[in-house]
Amino acid sequence: MTLVAILSGAGLSTDSGIPDYRGPNGLWRRDPEAEKLVTYSYYMADPQIRKRAWLMRRDSPTWRAQPNAAHGAVAELERRSGIAVRVITQNVDGLHQLAGMPERKVLELHGTSRSVVCTQCHARSAMAEALERVAAGEEDPLCRVCGGILKSATVMFGQRLDPTVLAEAMSIAKASEVFIAVGTSLQVQPAASLAGIAAEHGARLLIVNAEPTPYDALADELIREPIGTALPQLLRRLG
Known part of the structure; x- marks a missing residue:
């Protein structure tokens, strides 16, 4: 069975109304102070x-x-027989799962914004519940288990990626026959290195991104078209 690995970045979700970070209208370019919040x-x-x-x-x-x-x-490609699909995502929005990708086939390198975690006792709970507390007037809700500081269950700048998740992502990259990097600048390590690892291990590397990336020279195919139309066309061709 052919293994297709898809590394997705912020550019995949811009059509869903979620701005990217480093693009021309990206969050960090519009408000450099916002980077401190994460x-x-x-x-x-x-x-x-x-x-x-x-x-x-x-x-x-x-x-x-x-x-x-x-x-x-x-999600549609994953449902086709004869193709094993694994998504490695830098996104924290959970939209791959909402689209129908099975949870176990999505690796969230940078965590998820749909949960919160205590920085002290590591208890996890739903983001929706924490936001209800904010709406009720708690400006900085604390952990209900131990009173510790809560944060979203995402990897902030200055935090390490979960080593187990990263190791699994590397294994998938090495085993893949086709590796598609889509909507990612391939500038944030170690996620970006997965494209190089896949190419080194013989995968066909396809990059779908509006801007050039540091891995373009390794790619078998570069696609600069809008992701919303280019990726479905590419995946139909693969199927």
């Missing part, structure tokens, strides 16, 4: 940063977002 050291040290971060989470477009045609095409 930087672990700032977040842990400053209650004001945490209050702003909770407001950012409350107002996130993720809660209104629906999977787009690209998410749907990935």
